[in-house]
Amino acid sequence: MRMAPVMFRSACRILTFVNTQSSANLQRVSQLVPRALLKQACAPSSSGQLSLKACARELMPEQSRGADSALYTPPAGVRGMTSLDREAFSWTVSVPALRIPKEVLNKLAAAAGPGLRFLPSSFSGAEAEALQKAGVPLEVQNYELRMTYENLKSEEVLRAVLPEGQDVTSGFSRVGHIAHMNLREHQLPYKNLIGQVIMDKTPGITCVVNKTNTIDSTYRNFQMEVLAGDGNMVAKVRENGVTYEFDFSRVYWNPRLSTEHERVVELLRPGDTVLDVFAGVGPFAVPAARRGCSVLANDLNPESHRWLLHNCKLNKVDGKVRAFNMDGRAFIRGPLREALPALLRGAAGVHVVMNLPALALEFLDAFRGLLDPGLSQDVGGLPRVHCYGFSKQDDPHRDVVDRASASLGAPLEGRCSVHLVRNVAPNKEMMCVSFALPKEVLFSNHSAETDSPEEPPTKKQKSDDTAD
Template sequence: MRCPAEAMWRILPRIFSLQLNKNSVKSLYQYRRLYITALQPDRASTFPVSVLKKMPDPQQHSGIETNLYTPPPEVSGMTILDREAFTQTVVVPALRVPKEVLNKLVKSLKKVTLQRPGMRRVLEVEGCDDKLLLLDPVSISSTSSFSDAESEALQSFGVPLELQQYELQLTYDNLKSEEVLRAVLPEGQDVTSGFSRVGHIAHMNLREHQLPYKQLIGQVIMDKNPGVTCVVNKTNTIDSTYRNFKMEVMAGEENMVAKVRENAVTYEFDFSRVYWNPRLSTEHERVVALLKRGDTVLDVFAGVGPFAIPAARRGSTVLANDLNPESYRWLNHNCKLNKVERKVTTFNLDGRAFIRSAVKQELPALLKGTASVHVVMNLPALALEFLDAFRGLLDQELSCDENLPLVHCYGFSNKDDPQRDVVERASASLGFSLEGQCSVHLVRNVSPNKEMMCVSFTIPKEVLFNSESKQTENIEEPALKRQKCEEKTD
């Protein structure tokens, strides 16, 4: 393609001046850009001045405001959602890119391109084949904002390093939930947009200052998360007896029966009447991975089956118990749903009663076998206290040095040393020190001052077979030094 003579004559003086200053990388890049402009003058901007303008020079750092969305003042304090009120025009940086290099360039600039819900980042340029690539103003405020790799990519593809401003209309649909809620809630107050998803239900824990906006918050969560048709807020702490909590519907349908899939297993349950925590998926998988075909699992607080059913699918024989009648009902339902009802025997008993009846009855035969026996006690608010049920559980000592049950017991701790705390509490319940005879796994951080831990240990013969009066002689005072238990973390 031949360039017009007049265009060449206009840029030759500038090329000559750049030739005198090759020490500057930016000048050399401008030198290349001038040749491109001379050879393809049709790339000059054809956008109306009101829509597309030159960006500031790299040396000028006034740039674009770092926040993409500054909400209209009238949305502050809104309690009934008005989606139209969030519409606003903002200015974002843009690059004019030849069509033939667009796809490759987008890959090189993926970290700085505009990423907005429901919004195209590549626009047509009227009258030519070039495209306009919209950039994130938080990342790019001037040409000097590009990294070395990004600048080299622009240079290699022959794209002029010349930012333009594009006036973009942002609507409610293009905003993230955090942006909407930050605009509505009073300035300086915490914005909660996080939630636990249980099937079609989004479960939130709102703070007191957010309660006046709960209906709006619920609607925003539904709008921004496809598949969520119900948003609930927990209204009190978990009941330690049945492990459920009261909740109120903030938005959407009042259907509490959820269907979820975790680790290739399907569960159904009434979320308002049983305990389910989607954050424990990794822990369920970790413990089940320890099992081998033919093992036996004694699940003391089974809930709706997140340990019991995967264990049965892995080839283990399972005895699963839960005190909550609703959990017991859904546990049986889920066993049938996953076709493992023949591998799982279910009970609706208190945890101690389950240990002192069903477990006591099954253990003598299991201890004579070669397959491993695992006891799962996932009631972190109280499970450590239930360990005392194993004291003197069996009346007569058997020859079972190789096959004593392995316990996985969960507990919360708000102590500075949560590992030591759970080991000391487990030791106190057993009446036998577990120092040096257990491992401790950090399951998750529940809150800034609360950890969920799992202490795993083989039940000592001295606990399982001795009478309680004899066991008390083996109780050791908790050591002042750090426990020597192996600590494992995620």
């Protein structure tokens, strides 16, 4: 980006200003300010004031903003505000300035060169020469710069409003047009104002929600409260080049899993089959089908199932995906078991994906004795399982391998790979164990059904302060 050689200096408090009363002048300014900024400068009005402020904002070096806190500190009266009054964020700062006639702006720009700065009391020889040549009097004047809500970043607004000394972190996850926040206790009295500020300051965000409980529903969706905006929960997102649509209030979606989705999909080859036990709205299933795989995808949540079907159509892979709406264990012992013998006789790969990290390791016992031992001779390759699990242990690798082995009833040590997906919370990791389903498990005489005739009920998910 090209910066103006004559620029606002907050640390030394000098402001260069131009008379921008006409669009012709704005054009001249455009040669001095970054292109993106000109749009902003021209948008509000053709008045010089607005243009000037827009320029001041952008030309201020980031590191100087802290050094000149007065310029970005709104009136003290906004402290404690709970309903956003944007007008209350207006104030005037007196700043030293150099007046530069509009006619010489271009000349000055050329003479000054990109690195030149004009300092108030100590113009260097080159600086003074450039200014004098251009007929600019070396007189520093006072300029009353009017600042408004528009000039502030969301953090600056919130720091001015929330109680002094308290954390104003205003981070959020973005899901399409929805900003998804996880506000702390002390921020709750200001929640609607925070939502409004996030919406004002983030292009494309038209709805702000706050998580109202821990993620403890079976379907892994959040309970949420709308803080600001239109309340439209049907989001459209793109992940790894694929478009998904879903009702964010009723299904699971986590933008932090895009790398993991991509990692697994890249393991697949065209012609492989993917058996997705906890498919959600399709972030493994849809890209796998787009890659030329056949997919059986299941989810217990009827809403996820509905949006999964929708996303298959949206991405024109409905012919490659068969979708099911049942418990994961029933899926493994039903459609997956039916499909497996024929698949294992073929040469293509078979991948089982199990992304329900709070519980998936416990579902692995459903593979015990899944197939008739008489079929074991016909088998070429074995299905490759990618099973997710959370761990809070000091050695999460070992922990998930031990739990997977216990659930399968066969040791995996030395015949699996373990991938750290992400750190979910302090001392809580999300892991993925990948392994070829051992023959002695798949063709065991003891099935999970014969070992325990009653199917274990789906356990209530453990509460956690995290988004999984």
